[in-house]
Amino acid sequence: MADTQQSTQPLVIGVMAVQGGFAEHCATIERLGHEARVVRRPQHLEGLDGLILPGGESTTMSKLLEIGGMLDPLREAISGGLPTFGTCAGLIMLATEVLDTRPDAKSLAVLDVAVRRNAFGRQVDSFETTLPFGDIDTPVDAVFIRAPRVERVGDGVEVVSQLPDDTIVAVRQGHVLGCSFHPELTEDDRVHEYFLRMIDNR
Numbered sequence: 001m002a003d004t005q006q007s008t009q010p011l012v013i014g015v016m017a018v019q020g021g022f023a024e025h026c027a028t029i030e031r032l033g034h035e036a037r038v039v040r041r042p043q044h045l046e047g048l049d050g051l052i053l054p055g056g057e058s059t060t061m062s063k064l065l066e067i068g069g070m071l072d073p074l075r076e077a078i079s080g081g082l083p084t085f086g087t088c089a090g091l092i093m094l095a096t097e098v099l100d101t102r103p104d105a106k107s108l109a110v111l112d113v114a115v116r117r118n119a120f121g122r123q124v125d126s127f128e129t130t131l132p133f134g135d136i137d138t139p140v141d142a143v144f145i146r147a148p149r150v151e152r153v154g155d156g157v158e159v160v161s162q163l164p165d166d167t168i169v170a171v172r173q174g175h176v177l178g179c180s181f182h183p184e185l186t187e188d189d190r191v192h193e194y195f196l197r198m199i200d201n202r
């Protein structure tokens with residue numbers, strides 16, 4: 001039944017659009033045959049099947065979400081079960097613990113991991129690679145841009161992807177998925193498909 005539903009009924013996926021690379025996520029969701037809805041205000045969270053927090057600059061995102069009164073509504077929606085996928089700065093926004101950030105930066109604290117911002121150092125600050133990812137049969141394309149890395153995972157958090165040196169770069173806790181890199185900047189849509197399967201299989 002889940003498969004039939006996936007192919008016949010488009011999902012409505014909200015893409016947080018206060019800052020950062022939301023347009024590419026919208027394009028990927030639409031390419032996969034689903035509806036992307038930009039989210040800027042609390043009322044835009046109503047009726048969503050899933051939510052994406054894009055990459056960008058987490059300290060700026062935090063400030064804009066705070067000013068817009070979005071932090072509590074987002075926390076409530078995600079803790080209430082809304083399937084959510086954060087990429088790069090979006091992963092930072094989801095984490096319970098953020099290292100190397102500004103003291104006034106806020107996070108949603110809905111994914112029990114510690115992430116360190118800009119963790120790959122100046123020399124390799126951006127790079128492209130392929131990585132095993134969850135149950136996807138062959139490695140996925142991944143673009144890292146001043147990416148965070150996951151330094152601690154809590155109980156009940158599954159490691160979904162790691163670099164060859166074991167650095168954790170994707171994690172899942174129930175209905176919440178986060179990755180350090182940008183799948184939306186590649187033509188490989190399988191990480192987004194993985195997220196959409198999480199919604200269908202709930």
Ligand code: GLN
Nearest residue numbers: 055056057058088089146
């Ligand atoms: N370095 C950014 C931050 O700390 C994240 C980079 C990105 O999203 N590409 O928020």
